Structure formats: structure tokens, C-alpha cells
Amino acid sequence: MGAGVIGYAVAYEMAARGAHVRIVDPRGHGEGATRASAGILAPYIEGHSDALLQLGIASLNQYDNFLARLAADARLDLEYRRTGTLQIALDQDEVRELEAQAGRLARAQVDHSLVSTSDIARLEPGVASDARAGLLVPQHGYVGVSSLMTTLVAAGARRGVTPVVTNVEAVAATAGRVTVTTTDGDVTCDAVIIAAGSWSGGIATAGPPAPVRPVRGQLVQLHASPGALQRVVWGSACYLVPWTNGTVLVGATVEDVGFNERVTQKAVRSLRASGERLAPKLRMATFVEARAGLRPATVDELPIIGPSSTMRGVFYATGHYRNGVLLAPWTASVVADLVLTGTRGEGLDLVRPDRFGL
Ligand SMILES: Cc1cc2nc3c(=O)[nH]c(=O)nc-3n(C[C@H](O)[C@H](O)[C@H](O)COP(=O)(O)OP(=O)(O)OC[C@H]3O[C@@H](n4cnc5c(N)ncnc54)[C@H](O)[C@@H]3O)c2cc1C
The missing domain is CATH 3.30.9.10 (D-Amino Acid Oxidase, subunit A, domain 2)
Structure with a gap:
């Protein structure tokens, strides 16, 4: 849920590994914080805590490979230096x-x-x-975020990511399946990833709202x-x-x-x-x-990434504050590992949703 840089990076990564993915956003794609982003990749400036620095370095190290895969799938060049x-x-x-x-x-x-x-x-x-x-x-460096989004959308399409333009209102987990209530009806699936950026707290769940401001x-x-x-x-x-x-x-x-x-x-x-x-x-x-x-x-300026502690099949990938573009490759790979194989990647303990009771 949410077709910003985080939602799209996760959707692409999961589809590239064989998942059947739909990406839902009432505004198409890239119209949230992502549209305004400068695309700077600078963990040694922006890593204001040891934890954020660690995640930023890990993601920067994945950038060359992530973009090379995207560009090859999309058959597009992007601005990245x-x-x-x-x-x-x-x-x-x-x-x-x-x-x-x-x-x-x-x-x-x-x-x-x-x-x-x-x-x-x-x-x-x-x-x-x-x-x-x-x-x-x-x-350090930068990526042109408009070209990154165009490439993500094209690469996602080649891997079978299906965009759905509608608003997600609520998510409920029952009997091993997740039901997503949208303005245009219900959708049932195996897993959902809440990646609606600043709007993540507005999606109704059985638990507390995601504390993202x-x-x-x-x-x-x-x-x-x-x-x-x-x-x-x-x-x-x-x-x-x-x-x-x-x-x-x-x-x-x-x-x-x-x-x-x-x-x-x-x-x-x-x-x-x-x-x-x-x-x-x-x-x-x-x-x-x-x-x-x-x-x-978020209050600790770290993202919220990982499984809900109360709703099976519900995952969070939100709260990236000033570093969503930098952290996109790392977020995509740890979420795909977690959802598809149950593997907890390095660094995930720093960003656990249950630190906020989620
Ligand atoms: C001016 C500015 C400069 C920045 N510069 C940098 C930078 O240099 N480097 C960097 O790494 N980061 C930078 N950032 C931060 C970065 O842009 C964000 O961290 C990142 O875009 C967050 O991505 P996202 O996908 O989580 O959220 P968003 O891009 O906000 O996407 C969330 C999406 O969720 C959708 N949505 C909302 N409600 C619902 C719903 N109910 N159902 C479904 N979808 C919903 C929205 O329409 C939106 O498309 C900057 C941000 C700003 C504003």
C-alpha cells in the first residue's frame, strides 16, 4: 500500500523474486514525499544516530547493484552519480x-x-x-528521483507488478489471509505491506495506528x-x-x-x-x-520495518523521514527476505514495528 519510492522498491523486489504483486495508491505513483525528494545519497551526513548510519551505509552499498538490475529490467537509463x-x-x-x-x-x-x-x-x-x-x-552521490520512479514503474511492470489506483481504508488479518478494504471493494491476499509514508497511520488495523507524522x-x-x-x-x-x-x-x-x-x-x-x-x-x-x-x-527518526506483532501477514515499511530514497534498496531486500522466506536481515532489529506497539 503506497506507490512512493519505498512501496515501489518493495513491490519490484518481491515481484523480481516471483511474488504476484499489486501496488495500491489513490494518486497513481510517486506523488507523495518521493516527488519532492532531492535524491541525495549521503549517510555520513544524514546518519544522525549510529543505527541510521548503519542502515544508510548498508543501503548505499546496495545502490549500484539495485539500479543496474532495475535499469536492465526497465531498459532505461537513469540519472545516478x-x-x-x-x-x-x-x-x-x-x-x-x-x-x-x-x-x-x-x-x-x-x-x-x-x-x-x-x-x-x-x-x-x-x-x-x-x-x-x-x-x-x-x-556519496545522488539519484534523479523522477528517473528512479520511471525506472521502478517500468521494471515493476516487466516483473508483473500491477498498479491499482484506489484508496486503502483498512486491513484485517483472519485465518492466514489478509483482507484489504479499499474504496472500490475488498481484496484478499497472503500478505500486505503498509508503505503509505506519512499517511500510514490513517489505514485502520486491529492495532494502534502507525506513529508517523x-x-x-x-x-x-x-x-x-x-x-x-x-x-x-x-x-x-x-x-x-x-x-x-x-x-x-x-x-x-x-x-x-x-x-x-x-x-x-x-x-x-x-x-x-x-x-x-x-x-x-x-x-x-x-x-x-x-x-x-x-x-x-517517527520520534526516533528511524523507519518502521518488519512484521506486525498482532496481525499475521501484515508488514510495515514506512517512516523513512529524510532518507527514504537512500534506504530504498535495503528496505526492499529486507522486506522481500522477510515476507517471502521469513529470514530476518541484518539491521531489522533496529527498526522493529513492536517498539511502537505495532
Ligand atoms: C523536500 C524533500 C527532500 C528530500 N530529500 C531526500 C534526499 O535527498 N534523500 C533521501 O534519501 N530522502 C529524501 N527525502 C525523503 C524521501 O523523499 C522520503 O523518505 C521518501 O520519499 C518516502 O517514501 P515513501 O514511499 O515512504 O512515501 P511517499 O513518497 O510519501 O509515498 C507514500 C504513498 O502512499 C500513498 N497513500 C497515502 N494514503 C494511502 C492509502 N490510504 N492507501 C494507499 N496508498 C496511500 C500516497 O499517495 C503516496 O503516494 C526528501 C523529502 C523531501 C520532502
């Missing part, structure tokens, strides 16, 4: 933060380099000339000259994701506004200003569009 991230410090406090982060990476023996102003000018001539220091993490993020898409930036550039007020065709994504806001998916002028202005502060040449870039999405957040 592992050109690294360059975090920028614009003042002395930010320099100290980068140095502390570099120390942590050094202790963990992670490849990185702390670079000077002159190195930044050489690596990224588009970045502000008053940048004080930079932290380069070469194994929406956190709005807004992002601006610009068009600059191709090659204006070489890699993901990360500042304290925004990040920049340069695609090969000259697209630059500037993200993102973090807002507690409930289920409001609207874009605001204020956020667009502020993101553009932050982007131009980080890379002044973006003043010349043209505005393409702004997007907003609701990140599915």
Missing part, C-alpha cells in the same frame, strides 16, 4: 563543525578530505569565494548551465544537487504544518537566496518549479 558531497563552511563556527565531523570520519576510517579555500575554488569554482573550508566525502519539505528546481557544479554541495542553510543536464535542485525546508503539501512563496524566496549565497552564479539560473512533500517522520 557517485561524485561525492562537498560540505561548505562559510564562517568560523561552521569550520569547527566540519573539523569535528572530519574527526569522526577519520576515527571510523571513512575516506574523506578536509579541504581549504583554494581547493574549493579548484574543485567547485561555482561555490562562493569566501568559503572557509570544505569536507569532501567521495562515496508529516514533516513538510520544499525544494526549488532551477536550470543553470550544465557543469555549473560538479557534485552535491551542502551548506548550513541549503544543499545543491546538480544534474548532468544543468538542473540544480535547491533544498529543503523542514516544516511542521500537518498534511499541507502546498508550496509557499516565502520558502521559494528563502531557498533561492540561500542557494545564491552558496553558489553565486545561481543568480543567473532560471526557475523551473518548486515542489513540496511530506517526509514520514
Whole structure:
């Protein structure tokens, strides 16, 4: 249930292993948080806890293989580059933060380099000339999420994933089967995976609702000259994701506004200003569009993945908050292992649904 990046990755993986899969979403596919996502793959920046870092590294390590399989099944190319991230410090406090982060990476023996102003000018001539220091993490990268979704849908179709456009209202498990109540009638199946992102708590079950809350993020898409930036550039007020065709994504806001998916002028202005502060040449870039999405957040900022402890055949794959694109390959493989063979993959204990009584 839910045809965002998580639901589709799980559906594809299960179908590729021989399951008969239907994917249900009232809005088609990729219209939730996934549509707004910047697609950055950066566990060493976003891994705010040991657990999240562990899952992020595991998923990043699966990315090459996952996308190669998808692209081969879909017969499509997608935008995916592992050109690294360059975090920028614009003042002395930010320099100290980068140095502390570099120390942590050094202790963990992670490849990185702390670079000077002159190195930044050489690596990224588009970045502000008053940048004080930079932290380069070469194994990071990004995937173009629109091309990822197109590829997932095409690869899923080749593997027999059937999309169903309707709303799931309730799920009930009885006598080894699961009944899904949709707006258009009931469907019975062996297993369901609740992957409705921020809306997961709205699906009625015999247990408590999934404790996932929406956190709005807004992002601006610009068009600059191709090659204006070489890699993901990360500042304290925004990040920049340069695609090969000259697209630059500037993200993102973090807002507690409930289920409001609207874009605001204020956020667009502020993101553009932050982007131009980080890379002044973006003043010349043209505005393409702004997007907003609701990140599915949990209180511990870890996803909820695994079996329901009370309903046989019901599984969760939700609550991926800021890292759903990064965590998609790992989520897909552990859920497919669990549902199809009962195997509990490494890391699953960190994200158990029963920590929230589910
Ligand atoms: C601005 C922004 C930038 C981001 N940048 C990054 C990034 O750089 N890297 C990264 O890894 N992550 C990033 N994220 C986070 C990432 O986008 C999310 O973690 C991810 O998209 C979550 O995917 P999902 O499939 O769980 O949810 P969603 O994409 O929200 O999909 C949930 C789906 O469930 C459907 N649904 C709702 N109710 C029902 C129902 N009752 N029945 C059936 N279906 C239902 C919805 O229509 C929707 O399509 C970003 C998010 C935002 C907003």
C-alpha cells in the first residue's frame, strides 16, 4: 500500500523474486514525499544516530547493484552519480563543525578530505569565494528521483507488478489471509505491506495506528548551465544537487504544518537566496518549479520495518523521514527476505514495528 519510492522498491523486489504483486495508491505513483525528494545519497551526513548510519551505509552499498538490475529490467537509463558531497563552511563556527565531523570520519576510517579555500575554488569554482573550508566525502552521490520512479514503474511492470489506483481504508488479518478494504471493494491476499509514508497511520488495523507524522519539505528546481557544479554541495542553510543536464535542485525546508503539501512563496524566496549565497552564479539560473512533500517522520527518526506483532501477514515499511530514497534498496531486500522466506536481515532489529506497539 503506497506507490512512493519505498512501496515501489518493495513491490519490484518481491515481484523480481516471483511474488504476484499489486501496488495500491489513490494518486497513481510517486506523488507523495518521493516527488519532492532531492535524491541525495549521503549517510555520513544524514546518519544522525549510529543505527541510521548503519542502515544508510548498508543501503548505499546496495545502490549500484539495485539500479543496474532495475535499469536492465526497465531498459532505461537513469540519472545516478557517485561524485561525492562537498560540505561548505562559510564562517568560523561552521569550520569547527566540519573539523569535528572530519574527526569522526577519520576515527571510523571513512575516506574523506578536509579541504581549504583554494581547493574549493579548484574543485567547485561555482561555490562562493569566501568559503572557509570544505569536507569532501567521495562515496556519496545522488539519484534523479523522477528517473528512479520511471525506472521502478517500468521494471515493476516487466516483473508483473500491477498498479491499482484506489484508496486503502483498512486491513484485517483472519485465518492466514489478509483482507484489504479499499474504496472500490475488498481484496484478499497472503500478505500486505503498509508503505503509505506519512499517511500510514490513517489505514485502520486491529492495532494502534502507525506513529508517523508529516514533516513538510520544499525544494526549488532551477536550470543553470550544465557543469555549473560538479557534485552535491551542502551548506548550513541549503544543499545543491546538480544534474548532468544543468538542473540544480535547491533544498529543503523542514516544516511542521500537518498534511499541507502546498508550496509557499516565502520558502521559494528563502531557498533561492540561500542557494545564491552558496553558489553565486545561481543568480543567473532560471526557475523551473518548486515542489513540496511530506517526509514520514517517527520520534526516533528511524523507519518502521518488519512484521506486525498482532496481525499475521501484515508488514510495515514506512517512516523513512529524510532518507527514504537512500534506504530504498535495503528496505526492499529486507522486506522481500522477510515476507517471502521469513529470514530476518541484518539491521531489522533496529527498526522493529513492536517498539511502537505495532
Ligand atoms: C523536500 C524533500 C527532500 C528530500 N530529500 C531526500 C534526499 O535527498 N534523500 C533521501 O534519501 N530522502 C529524501 N527525502 C525523503 C524521501 O523523499 C522520503 O523518505 C521518501 O520519499 C518516502 O517514501 P515513501 O514511499 O515512504 O512515501 P511517499 O513518497 O510519501 O509515498 C507514500 C504513498 O502512499 C500513498 N497513500 C497515502 N494514503 C494511502 C492509502 N490510504 N492507501 C494507499 N496508498 C496511500 C500516497 O499517495 C503516496 O503516494 C526528501 C523529502 C523531501 C520532502
